[in-house]
Amino acid sequence: MTLQEMMNQITDLGTRIRTLATQLAAQANDPSVPIADLEARQQQLNDMNRRMAALQTAYQTQQAAEAGGVQPLAGGSAPQAQQSRTLTDMLKSNEYARAFAYAIQHGVSRKNGRDNERVKILYDALTESGGSPVGTDGGFLVPDDIDHTIREIRRSLDPLAALFNEETVTSPNGWRVRDTNPTKGLVDVDEMGEIDDDDDQPSFAKVSYTCTKKALILPVSNELMTDNVANLFSYLGRWFAKKLVITENAMLMTALRSLTGTSIGSDPMKGLKTALNKDLDPAISALASVILNQSGFDILDNLLDGNERPLLQPDPTNATVKRFSGRPLHAVSYATMADVTSGSGASASTTTDLFIGDGKEFATLFRCGGYELASTDIGGNAWRTDSTELRGIARLGVSKFDTGAMVRRTLPVT
Numbered sequence: 001m002t003l004q005e006m007m008n009q010i011t012d013l014g015t016r017i018r019t020l021a022t023q024l025a026a027q028a029n030d031p032s033v034p035i036a037d038l039e040a041r042q043q044q045l046n047d048m049n050r051r052m053a054a055l056q057t058a059y060q061t062q063q064a065a066e067a068g069g070v071q072p073l074a075g076g077s078a079p080q081a082q083q084s085r086t087l088t089d090m091l092k093s094n095e096y097a098r099a100f101a102y103a104i105q106h107g108v109s110r111k112n113g114r115d116n117e118r119v120k121i122l123y124d125a126l127t128e129s130g131g132s133p134v135g136t137d138g139g140f141l142v143p144d145d146i147d148h149t150i151r152e153i154r155r156s157l158d159p160l161a162a163l164f165n166e167e168t169v170t171s172p173n174g175w176r177v178r179d180t181n182p183t184k185g186l187v188d189v190d191e192m193g194e195i196d197d198d199d200d201q202p203s204f205a206k207v208s209y210t211c212t213k214k215a216l217i218l219p220v221s222n223e224l225m226t227d228n229v230a231n232l233f234s235y236l237g238r239w240f241a242k243k244l245v246i247t248e249n250a251m252l253m254t255a256l257r258s259l260t261g262t263s264i265g266s267d268p269m270k271g272l273k274t275a276l277n278k279d280l281d282p283a284i285s286a287l288a289s290v291i292l293n294q295s296g297f298d299i300l301d302n303l304l305d306g307n308e309r310p311l312l313q314p315d316p317t318n319a320t321v322k323r324f325s326g327r328p329l330h331a332v333s334y335a336t337m338a339d340v341t342s343g344s345g346a347s348a349s350t351t352t353d354l355f356i357g358d359g360k361e362f363a364t365l366f367r368c369g370g371y372e373l374a375s376t377d378i379g380g381n382a383w384r385t386d387s388t389e390l391r392g393i394a395r396l397g398v399s400k401f402d403t404g405a406m407v408r409r410t411l412p413v414t
Contacts, residue, residue: 150244161249177205357407366398368396
């Protein structure tokens with residue numbers, strides 16, 4: 001069997017896996033579907049993924065054999081850890097960085113560069129990371145240099161994602177299982193007495209996630225495209241990082257604002273204490289923080305006690321962070337969390353939100369696969385402007401796990 005025939009099989013199986021995963025997610029959301037059917041469908045998906053791993057191993061082994069005389073393995077599949085290390089090594093290598101820069105600078109895309117030996121490692125990485133390949137409807141995975149830059153800048157931008165649970169997945173659709181807490185303890189039983197069945201049985205709920213494709217176009221001057229690789233990668237990393245922070249913040253804010261808001265009352269500090277003491281479970285309250293915007297932070301930061309001392313206390317480890325009852329306050333900009341105005345004219349009123357709780361228990365931000373970039377110097381407006389247009393793609397999703405881990409309180413802005 002030729003490498004092209006094997007790649008066609010990998011692509012076909014990848015399409016079937018994605019279709020089956022989508023069907024499984026839909027059935028998981030349907031209470032009428034028996035659990036036995038879900039388990040059977042999940043087993044079918046697991047079997048297909050194992051076949052994919054075997055196909056990938058066969059493809060990589062034959063590819064290596066044709067390139068350097070290595071003998072193919074006699075059946076079986078390589079351990080998953082070996083595949084992961086291979087992908088990591090690819091993305092960190094200078095060879096991958098040079099091939100990626102070449103693809104960007106010469107407008108090589110996934111569709112037109114398969115026979116170009118200079119970008120062969122880019123296709124190897126796509127096959128290694130998912131087998132569909134991941135970039136079927138996207139671009140090439142970014143090198144480690146860009147990925148590292150993206151994460152550095154994301155941290156410096158203080159994204160909301162740091163306050164929530166984060167998980168990297170390989171399938172754009174899926175589900176996780178969440179249990180429920182028991183409400184009763186053990187019961188008294190006489191010696192040799194019969195133990196009754198407990199009606200407080202453990203129960204589980206399915207939490208589904210869907211990662212949607214997020215993409216944007218970035219025009220880059222051809223002068224920058226011909227610059228050294230370090231400058232190009234640094235620029236792409238800064239641009240993509242900022243766009244990712246904005247996108248992720250907007251998705252997480254949508255989840256937060258799906259909560260029903262109630263007034264914090266005439267005394268903000270008293271209302272904040274009540275939320276921490278009564279509205280949150282003690283285990284959640286102990287690890288809680290407050291997410292608020294500039295208006296909310298300004299109001300709380302200006303409150304004084306009877307001795308004209310600020311009610312918010314500075315964090316002893318970080319002078320720029322304020323705490324209330326030991327819980328940190330995370331102030332974000334108006335661009336991330338705007339005030340809410342209702343009514344118009346003289347009857348208009350403006351409020352700001354305070355989100356109090358543990359974001360890591362409240363919701364999870366899912367990231368599917370790696371970041372991807374593709375380029376063209378002839379499509380869109382690139383030809384007219386003597387530039388190169390880059391398309392950045394990320395697949396993201398947000399799912400709420402424990403809505404009781406966060407409360408929303410509104411505060412009037414005067």
